[in-house]
Amino acid sequence: MPSRNEQDYLRYIYELQSKNNRGVKVGEIAKELGISKPSVSEMLSKFKKAGLVEFKNYGPVSLTKRGIRQARIVLRKHRILEVFFARLLGLKKSFHDEAHEIEHAISEVASDRLEKLLKNPKECPDGREIPAKQAKVMTLNSAPLNRQLRVLFSRIERKEEQSRINALGLVHGEKISVTKRISNGPLIIKVKKSEIVLGKNISSLIFVEADK
Amino acid sequence: MKDCCKTGIKLKGADIALLGNPNVGKSALINQLTGIGATVSNYPGTTVEILEGECNSGKEGIVRIADLPGIYSIHGSSEDELVAWNYIKSSEPKAIINVVDATKLERNLFLTLQLIALKRPMVIALNFNEEAEEKGMKVNAERLSEILGVPVVKINAVRGLQVNKLVEEAVKQSKSKKLKKRIISREQGNKKNHSLASSIAEKSVSKTRGKKTSNIKDYLDSLTTDQFSGTIILVIIMALLFAALFIIGSGLSGIIGNAFQSFAAPFLNSLINLVPNKVLQETLKYMFVDGINAGLQIAIPFVLVFYAIIAVLEDCGYLPRMAFLMDKTMHKLGLHGKAVIPMMLGFGCSVPAIISTRVLPNPRERLLTAILIVLIPCSARTAVILGAVGLFVGWQYALLIYAFLLLLIFASGFILGKALPGEQLGIIMEMPPYRLPRAKNVLMKTWIRVKDFIISAFPLIFLGSGVLGGLKALGLLESILAPAQPLISGWLLLPSVAGITLVFGVLRKELALEMLVVLGGSASLLAFMSRLQIFVFALVVAIYIPCIATVGVLNREFGWKKAAIISASTISLAILIGGIAARILPAFGLLS
Known part of the structure; x- marks a missing residue:
C-alpha cells in the first residue's frame, strides 16, 4: 500500500x-x-x-495501468467520503478536506460498504464521477470490440495530436466503442456519432475503462 | 503553405467565410454559390488551401465568399487549422457561415461554440438534414437557433437548396448593428465545451424513425472495413480498377490515335509544310504533330479513365476505408494510412498526386510520399510497359516489371522511412459515411483534373518536343549524347538509338517509346531490339528521372534541392537496376 x-x-x-x-x-x-x-x-x-x-x-x-488502478482506489475512497460528508453529515463546504483526512485511514472494505449505504452514488458533490470498482482499466488498442468504453485520459505528447483528439471528443468520461480493428494495426472507434480511425501508435496512448 | 493562390484567384479578403468541420459540405456549398469549381470529395481534408469566389445574391449584389479548410477546433495546431484561423484573424470576413453536419450535431457544435465566442456576425448552415432523418434524428432549427442565439438555416449544399437564403441571412447579420444575445461558455476547456455541446444537441434533436437505407450502408461499411472481407474487397476493387484502366484506356488510346493520324495529322503536316525552313519544319512537326498525338493518346484515355474511376471511389467514400485497411502496411513504409490516397492518384499521373500530398499532416510524410509517388508507374509508364513489353515480350514480363516496381517502392519506403529524420505520426482520421456518387460531381471533378493535367503537362511537352526535334533536325543530338553512349550500349546493353529516346522520355515517359518507334524505323520493336533489350528499356524508363512536369511540381512543393536529389537518385537507380537486369535475366535463362 x-x-x-x-x-x-x-x-x-x-x-x-x-x-x-x-x-x-x-x-x-x-x-x-x-x-x-x-x-x-x-x-x-x-x-x-x-x-x-x-x-x-x-x-x-x-x-501506467498499474498506477491508474492504485490512483482509482484512493480516488474512490475520496469521492465516496465526500458524498458521505456532504450528503449525510451536511458539511457543504468542508467535505473535501474532511474526506482528504480520512481517505488514507479507511479500508477498501469499509469504503465499499459506505458506498452501498449511500446507495451507490455516481458522482461526488462537485459532479465528478466516482470510479466504478468493477471497471477494468486498459489502453484503447487492447479494448474489446463493440463494448461500451469510457475514456479516462491520454498520454499523447504531440500537441497536434492532443488538440485533435480533444476536439473529436476523446476526453475524460466520453462514452465510446471500438467497432473495427486490424490485428496489431489501426482501429475504428465510434465517438459522438462519428467514426474515427486511430492508428495503433495513438490508440495505445489512450486509457479507457470498461465494465467487467 | 507558402501561398494560397495556386488556383489563380488572388485572395482579396471575402465578405463571408465558410467554416466548419472537415467533410461537412463546405466545398459543395461554395460551388453552388459561386461555381468556382472547388473539388468536392467524400473524405476529410479535401480543401487544403483557401478558395475565394464571388456570388451574386440578387438583392445584395456581389458577395465574396471564402471556403476554408475543414477544422475541428480554432485552437488546434494542425496546418489546416492554422491556415483557417489565420485567415479569420487577418482578413476579417464580415460574417461567418458555420457549416454544420446534422448527423454529427453534437461533435460539430464544439467548434460552433468556439466560433460563437468570437462575437462575429454568424449564421449556421445545417447540412445533411435528409441523412440525419434517415438515421432517425431530426434537428429542430428554431430550437437550436434559440439556444445558441445565432440564426440557423437548413440547407442541402449538394443540391443547392436554401443556399441563397443562407447568404441573404449572412449578409443581413453582417449589417445588423447589434448581435443577439448568445450562449457563451465561459470556460473554454475541452470537457466543458463538449458537455455543453452535448446538452444543446440533446435539446434540439428529436428522434424519428430511421430508414432502411441506413442499415444497408452500415452493413456495407462493416463489410468493407473488416480485416478479412475488407482486404478481399480491396484487392478486387484494385484489380477491377487496373483491368478497366488497361482495357478501356488502351481501347480509347487506339481509337484516338487512329483518328488523329488519319484526320488531324495530315492537316497539321500540310500546314507545317508551308513553312520554308526545313529545320523549322522538323521542329514544328515534333512540337505539334507528335506532341499533340502523344498527349492525346495518354492524357485523354488513361488519365481520364483513371480519374473517372477514382472520382467514383472518392465520392462514395471508399478511399478512407482503404486508408484504414492499408494503415498497417503503410507503417512499414514509414507512412500512415492517409498516404494511400495520394499514392493511388499516382497511378494516374504523378503531378496531381504530388500536389495532393498536402493532405498529409507533416513535411516528412509529404516528402516521403512524394518520393514513392515518383516511383509509382503512372499512366504514361503503364503505356510504355504495356506497349513495349506487353506487346512484344509477353504479358508475364509486363507483370514482372510491375511486381518489381512495387517491390522497389516498398524497399525505398522501408529504407527512407528509417533514414528520413522526424517522427512517424499516427493516423487520426474521421471516416465519412458511404454516399451515392453524383454523376455531375464525378464528371466535373474528372474534368478539372484532366484539365489540370493538360494545362501543366502540355506546354512542357510542346516546348520539350520542339527543342529535341530542333536538335535532331540540326543533327546535333547524336553528338550531344555521345558521352553517354558507353553507359547505354556498354552497361545497359541497349542499341544506341535507345539513348536518344531516353532523353525524350524526360519530357513525357511514353514519348520514349514513341521516339523509339520513330528512330528505329519500324513499328515492331523486335525488328531492331531483342526481347531482353525491350524489357530493360521499359524497366529503365519506368524508374529513371520523373518526367519534366513532375520535376517541376517537386521543385514547387519541396524546393529545387530536393527535386534535384530525387531526380539524380532515380537516374542512378534506373541505370544500376537496368544493367543488373540485363545480366541477371539471361543468367536465369530468361529472355535470352
Missing part, C-alpha cells in the same frame, strides 16, 4: 491527467501539491521504479 503522501500524488496525477487529457509536467504537479520540483522529481523516480508512472527524461509524466 502506498504511503499517505504517495496516495496524494497518485490521486493528483490522475485528476490532472483527466483534466488535461495528456501527461503532466513536473511543474504542474509541484504547483498542484505545493511542493518543490526536486521533491516531486524524487517521488516520481520512486514511482517509476515501482512501475506506477512512466516518463522520459524531463518529459511529461503519465500513470
